[in-house]
Amino acid sequence: MSDIVSEWICRIQPIDRDAAEHTRAYLDTLTKPPGSLGELEALAIQLSAITGELMPRVTPTSVLVFAADHGVAEEGVSAFPQAVTAQMVANFASGGAAINVFARQIGADVEIVDVGVASTLTMPGVTHAKVRQGTDNMALENAMQCDEALAAIEVGTAAVERAQQSGAKCLIVGEMGIANTTASSAMLAVLTGTPVAQVVGAGTGIDSAQQAHKVAVIERVIQVRQADPNDPLDVLAKVGGLEIAAMVGTYLAAAAHRLPIVVDGFIATVAALVACRLCPAVRGYLVFGHRSEEPGHATALEALDAQPLLALGMRLGEGSGAALAFPLLQAAAGMLNEMATFADAGVSDKTSQ
Numbered sequence: 001m002s003d004i005v006s007e008w009i010c011r012i013q014p015i016d017r018d019a020a021e022h023t024r025a026y027l028d029t030l031t032k033p034p035g036s037l038g039e040l041e042a043l044a045i046q047l048s049a050i051t052g053e054l055m056p057r058v059t060p061t062s063v064l065v066f067a068a069d070h071g072v073a074e075e076g077v078s079a080f081p082q083a084v085t086a087q088m089v090a091n092f093a094s095g096g097a098a099i100n101v102f103a104r105q106i107g108a109d110v111e112i113v114d115v116g117v118a119s120t121l122t123m124p125g126v127t128h129a130k131v132r133q134g135t136d137n138m139a140l141e142n143a144m145q146c147d148e149a150l151a152a153i154e155v156g157t158a159a160v161e162r163a164q165q166s167g168a169k170c171l172i173v174g175e176m177g178i179a180n181t182t183a184s185s186a187m188l189a190v191l192t193g194t195p196v197a198q199v200v201g202a203g204t205g206i207d208s209a210q211q212a213h214k215v216a217v218i219e220r221v222i223q224v225r226q227a228d229p230n231d232p233l234d235v236l237a238k239v240g241g242l243e244i245a246a247m248v249g250t251y252l253a254a255a256a257h258r259l260p261i262v263v264d265g266f267i268a269t270v271a272a273l274v275a276c277r278l279c280p281a282v283r284g285y286l287v288f289g290h291r292s293e294e295p296g297h298a299t300a301l302e303a304l305d306a307q308p309l310l311a312l313g314m315r316l317g318e319g320s321g322a323a324l325a326f327p328l329l330q331a332a333a334g335m336l337n338e339m340a341t342f343a344d345a346g347v348s349d350k351t352s353q
C-alpha cells in the first residue's frame, strides 16, 4: 500500500470500548426509564467510543464539501451538463445551495474544496486544491493514475487537519460532481460483486432509457478497466473520482483524530466503503446520516452493516442528509452533558421504591 495511506492507517486506533461501556452504564443513571431514548442512546454510546469521553461534544462542527468533475459525463450518464459542477461551486461559495442553508441552521462552518473541477475557478470562498481538471473518461481509459488518487486522498486528510486545528469536534462530509453516481455505482459493483443494474439509479433525474444506457456504460467500464476488487485504491483510481478519493481521506483522518464524522448519501457511503476496506477500524468512527433514494445506497449500507439515522426520501448529496441528521448527534451529546441523574434530581429510580 502507498506510504501516505499506510501512515494514516497506522494512526487509527479502534474505538474505545471501555468508554462505551462507561457511557452505557451512565445512561441508566439519567432521569429516564433505562433504554427509553432508544437509538439516541446507541448514538451517545458511539460518540463516547469515538472520542473516549463520557461527555463528548460535537460542536464546533465543520462541513467539508469536495467538488470534482468526471470525464465519463461525456457518455451521457447524467441529466445535467458537466458545467453544473463549477456553477454549483460558485453557488456554494455565495451561500445559496441546500448545504449552505442546512449548515447555517446547525451553526456549522462550510469549506468548499476544489479537488478536480474541470474549469479553472478563481472565486473567493473556495479552497483551491485541484489535483487535475476532472478525471478521464473511464469508458476509454482509467479515470486517473494511482498517484493522483493518492493526492486527492491527501486533499481530504488536509481538510480534516484544518478543521481539527480550528477546533472542530465533528465533521460532515459531502460532494459535488456531475456524473459521480456513475463512478460510485461502478466502484460499488466492483467492490461488492453486485450486478450493475442493482446499484444504478436516476442520479440527478435521468429517465428509464437513459438509466439503461448508464447501466450499459458502467458494465462496459467494469469489463475494460479490470479493477481489482481486493485493491480499493485500484478501484478508486480506475473507476472512481477525485472528490470520492478526497472523502476517503476525510474518513481516514477523522478516525485518526478520533473525530465523529457524519456520512451523507450514496456517493459519500461508497467512499466510506473504500476507507473501511483500507482500514476496517474506520467503521466505528462513522455515523450514517440518512438513507438516500439512490438504489445503490442500500447495497453500500449493507456492505458496511450501517443503519442511517434518517430516511427522508432525499437524493441530493452535498452533505445535505448528514447536516439534517446532525441535530440528533447534538441531542445525544447534550443528553450526556446536561441531563440530571436520578441522584442529582432526587428522582426515585426503579430499584429504590
Ligand SMILES: Cc1cc2ncn([C@H]3O[C@H](COP(=O)(O)O)[C@@H](O)[C@H]3O)c2cc1C
Pocket (backbone or CB within 6 Å): 077, 078, 079, 080, 084, 088, 175, 176, 177, 178, 179, 180, 181, 182, 202, 203, 204, 205, 316, 317, 318
Ligand atoms: C443543481 C444540482 C445540484 C446538486 N447538488 C448535488 N448534486 C448531486 O448530483 C450529482 C450526481 O448525479 P449524477 O451522477 O446524475 O450527475 C452530484 O453532483 C451530486 O452531488 C447536484 C446536482 C445538480 C444538478
Ligand SMILES: O=C(O)c1cccnc1
Pocket (backbone or CB within 6 Å): 181, 203, 204, 264, 265, 266, 267, 268, 292, 293, 294, 297, 314, 315, 316, 317, 318
Ligand atoms: O445519495 C446521494 O448522495 C446522491 C444521489 C443522487 C444524486 N446525487 C447524490
